[in-house]
Amino acid sequence: MRVLLALVALICAAPLAAQDTLPPAPYAYQQLADPAQEAEAAALMATLRCLKCQSQSIADSDAPMAGDMRHQVRTRIAAGEDPEAIRQWLVQRYGDYVSYQPRVSASTWPLFAIPLLLALLAAFILRGRLGKRREPGA
Amino acid sequence: MIAELGLVALWLAAALAGLQFLAGFGALWTKMQGLADLARPAALVQALLCALAFVCLLLVFARTDLSVALVAANSHSAKPLIFKLAGAWGNHEGSMLLWVTVMALAGGLIAAVERRLLERTMLATLGAQAFVGLGFYAFLLFSSNPFERLSPAPLEGNGLNPLLQDMGLAFHPPTLYFGYVGLSVAFSFVVGALLTRQVTPEFARVMRPWILGAWVFLTLGITAGSYWAYYELGWGGWWFWDPVENASLMPWLAATALLHSASVLAARDALRAWTVLLGVIAFSMSMIGTFLVRSGILTSVHAFAVDPERGSFILALLTLYIGGALVLFVVRAGTVAEGERFSVMSREGALVVNNVALSAILCVVLLGTLYPLLTEAFGVRVSVGPPYFNPVSAMFFLPMLPILAVGPLLRWRRDSFARVRASVIALVLLALTVLLGVWLWAGVAILPLLGMAVAAMVAVGSVLPLRGRSLRKLPLAVWGMVVAHLGVAVALFGMAADSAFQQERLIAANVGDVVEVGPWAATLEGVVPVAGPNWQAIEASLTLRYQGGDGTLTHPQARAFWQPPQETSEVALVTRWNGQLYAALGNQTEDGRWQLRLWWKPFVTWIWYGGMMIALGGLLALLGRLSVDVRRRLAAGKIARRKADEQVLAA
């Protein structure tokens, strides 16, 4: 149900009454002049969570705060900061919630361990089901 | 009156489901023929009554009968008729009624046409179908009555979320529901077969068209949903790994695995227990998905009207059905013998790899979707998104595809590598050539690069089974397989190419400015206000030229709906065979320029063409299977008649 797609409660775009009237931050809707830097910024923005929205990255949102976050990302990239350092800067402020890219930590290691286990289990099942049947299959 | 009629029909349908349940299981245990004779008619009449209830709901929406609470809350008299109708299922209650209706129709259909299975298994299946149905009737009638009246009736309705006022809504949810609920039939068959211990190739052959049908709808529903989100959300993304999207992907993964393992069971009487388990899991994933979406325990863009009480109700149903079926399976697993054996170099061997890989991807998607819920229970909030899902699912998906390319070339049971060696070497060389070529030419990231190489391999591999065969005599089912596998390659290529070569341009333009994005040049000709029945908009006139060719005049809009008040972006799309130009109009800047968002997305449309090919392949396979069944049935009838004639003659 990608569904009901929607009631995409663009919580973001929601009540018009509570919208500010200030223009968006300079780099909210403006790309960096250097394509390489812009590509770095775009890749990072796609993996940062818009805090005012239900479940969207800041690259996919019209919420003013998402625009301000894009401005932060672009200006910092333009200043030569490393994308991962910017992610870290945001994680320091909002916790892991702000990043769609989970890092290995005390609370997230199963997220990485389980797929590896699954891969092992898959290999094991395939060996068990296929490997030893070779002979009796005849 | 119409609302009351619908409610009465719904109650009667529920009562008939109760009767069907009692008749099915009662006859199974007491062996009373009188009871057994009731099961099929009960299923048929129930289907009619449910359809009637659904028609009633459509009618109250078409007439905007505001004394019905659901209409008042979700519709508006100024809406175009098609969106009034589609609005009937664009809300919780209506969509649950659609769910129940589809389930009743599917149940009625098996009752009407399916006569190949042992009567006992059939009774158990109908009983199980009614048992599952009863839970959802109870849910509908006790906690989500779509026909509830509102007194006094309001003068005007609340309207429908503007993002839903789109043809996407008319098409996407019903298709998806046919898929979700169609899987309930597989579930019931599996439960029936477990109860009577009849997990046989014949059972798999009977179940397969149902899986195929449900799977075709699921594929179409997901494809349509993806395209809808793509053009409606206005930012050019087509898959977000949002929990609600994942909720639709998981049943699809399970159904795909089930489809292939059922083929093994039907053809070779192998993988019995595994097929049964997948049958349980596929519908379980549909139900879990519904639970996740309706209960609101996960944060998603696709927020439904959320109600924890309803969540508890669905959770109780989940526990009953999924828990019950799993326990039944564990208890009976010992009696479902493993079936025939096969060699690693065989069609079955390749299909086992496919099944294991699909199941692993399913586990990963489930894990990533639910993990935030788990950490939240310990007071830690995390987000799991594309940077996790893309590589981790690729870890299983990419190794699976070369096997997909080779598998159809293998014979059942046992084959020698020597026979397919030439094809395998050719495929591997092809993949390496593409890999190197694309890398040297464009230097794209690793995942898209691998995606393109593997897509080439699958594309060629999927048509190889046609080599040396008479195309005219080829069974439809084989055509289906070829088309579907080719669709996988096409879709994968679209995904890889879009992610590797997409170009984006955000700019504030004056009227008359020319903006370039990739091979395109966009000219902003003008911006005017326009109005629709329930919205007003700012509309740009944008001429789009591909490589200096003829211009296409497009009109992207920034729309503001007034009931409910919300803004949406109506994007302009220009489609070529090799991709799509995507243009969205943003706000006006302080100095009077207009924000334009332009994307050149090479081959992005191939994602959805691929999805449609996969569905078409499923449809061909379904038709092929059905025509074989029909022919067999006719032939059997002819033989029976001849026998009868001979007996008469002999007498």
Place this chain on the structure above:
Amino acid sequence: MRRLRIFLWALVAVVGGLFALFAYQLGQPKDEFVESAMIGEPLPAFDLRPAVGDRPGLANTDLADGRARLVNIFASWCIPCRVEAPQLEALRQSGAEIVGIAIRDRPEDVAGFLQIYGNPFTAIGADDISAVQLSLGSSGVPETFVIDGRGVIRYQHIGDIRPEHVQTILYELREAELTERGA
């Protein structure tokens, strides 16, 4: 067969655990707020221009002068901010010093807002692109932070301050003052 049986019961157990998690989470109130991870950290450096004519702007150095304060993040276009105005006034009367940060706001709008709903602030900085808000780990308006005399963030209140929250915030403010003196 036995191994399969164990595997299957394990599967049932996992599903059971999953449903238990669902049941538990259904009973939990949905927490839509994103808490700042900056509690216990010193304020980041900032220096905001005044948001209105009759109050000074705000810099982080102003907030490390030995006195604990409340920093209220607000905006004239934010409706809950109007609702919490009486509570801010009550806090001020109880002796709290409150400074404001106006998010994405025009001076004339802020002035109009303060005229209608009262002005409990001793200083108001204008944060036009939410830069300071982001550096504080604040994700919406209104929010209120307790800052101790050394400029360390001690407490965050998310959403509008209702009458029942006033005591808690005063308590946190006193605590911030006490730890300061103790240190």
